[in-house]
Amino acid sequence: MLIRTKKVSDCLESEVTDESVYLNRRQFMKATGGIALGVGGIGNVAAALQEGNSLTPPPSLASSFQNIIETPYGLDEKVAPFDVATSYNNFYEFGYGKNDPKDKSSEFKTTPWAITVEGEADNTGIFDLDDIIKASMLEERIYRLRCVEAWSMVIPWVGVSLGDVLKRFKPTSKAKYVYFETLYDPQQMPGQKGGGLDWPYREGLRIDEAMNPLALLAVGMYGSVLPNQNGAPVRLVLPWKYGFKSIKSIVKIRFVETMPETTWGTLAPSEYGFYANVNPNVDHPRWTQKQERRLPGGVLFPNVVETKMFNGYEDEVGSLYSGMDLKRFY
Ligand SMILES: Nc1nc2c(c(=O)[nH]1)N[C@H]1C(S)=C(S)[C@@H](COP(=O)(O)O)O[C@H]1N2
Ligand SMILES: [Mo]
DSSP states (O other), rough: OOOOOOOOOGOHHHHOOGOOOOOOOOHHHHHTTTTOOOEEESOGGGGSSSOOOOOOOOOOGGGHHHOOEEEEETTSOOOOOOOHTTTTTOOOOGGGTHHHHHOOOTOOOHHHHHHHHEBSSSSEEEEEEHHHTTTSSOEEEEEEEEEEESEEEEEEEEEEHHHHHHHOBOOOOOOOOEEEOOOOOOOTTTGGSSSSSSSSSSEEEEHHHHHHOEEEEEEEEEEEEGGGTTTTTTTEEETTTTTGGGSEEEHHHHHHESSOHHHHHHHHHSOOOSBBOOOTTOBTTTBSSSSESSSSSSSSSSOOEEGGGGGGGGHHHHHGGGGGTTOOOO
């Protein structure tokens, strides 16, 4: 059974170290009803059995989802129950509470979906998402997701290599970075009617990071399409970086020559760096990053684990940062 409410006095330190604490205090109190945020903790270990994803892929992607390639990533990991991964979310376009994305995104329209590709590339234009995805085989990759708020989950994503997709747009030699943007549609995304974040949500990567084989362009999880609250119909998944880099509901990709501005980096540059690599040796200014709460876990079983360098993906991505001072480039 999911424990969704608890007394304020039970609040764990890591729950008050919320990214949204940075936002306008009054608006935040209004959004959460002035009470403690809900906790997607689980009270009964037996309930942690994996449930399937009962969503149906659009007809155009049905055969892709019938032929998902299994990969070796994370096969030894204990996957979070579907219910936990889809009800404890950060997707501020639908509100700041952890349950808001699930509660407020059910009407969100994700088909058809177009992505505008622009900037330093030869093959720019407006592309249909299905066409982008159908050009590759879908893969399942079980990755750890580590939020900067010091919680984490293991999630079985379905998607395609981001680098493979980007290469098809033929970036020029001037494309040193790639910028991503989420949909801006306040009619559908009630969180965008208020301030707080500077909409649309914006993120970016150095081009070699984007081309790293670990970087995933995800269109699904738990064997089927992404639930809206998890960033449908398409998002990044960058398991060696804090979760806020893994931008949801992408509508724009732009190849650029200089480091792009990002939502969190602009809002609070001393707290959220451009690189945002998971690093237990560099604390967030307001809390330690040495440990994390691996969900599901509740008040009685917080399930605290040590945070690993690059979230445990150092072999895969460490060389991207050789010679860099990771305290300076956090
Ligand atoms: N557009 C958009 N993308 C976003 C966010 C958001 O608020 N808006 N939150 C980020 C944060 S802080 C995290 S931890 C992850 C959470 O992904 P999940 O809800 O699928 O676990 O999404 C990231 N991507
Ligand atoms: Mo996050």
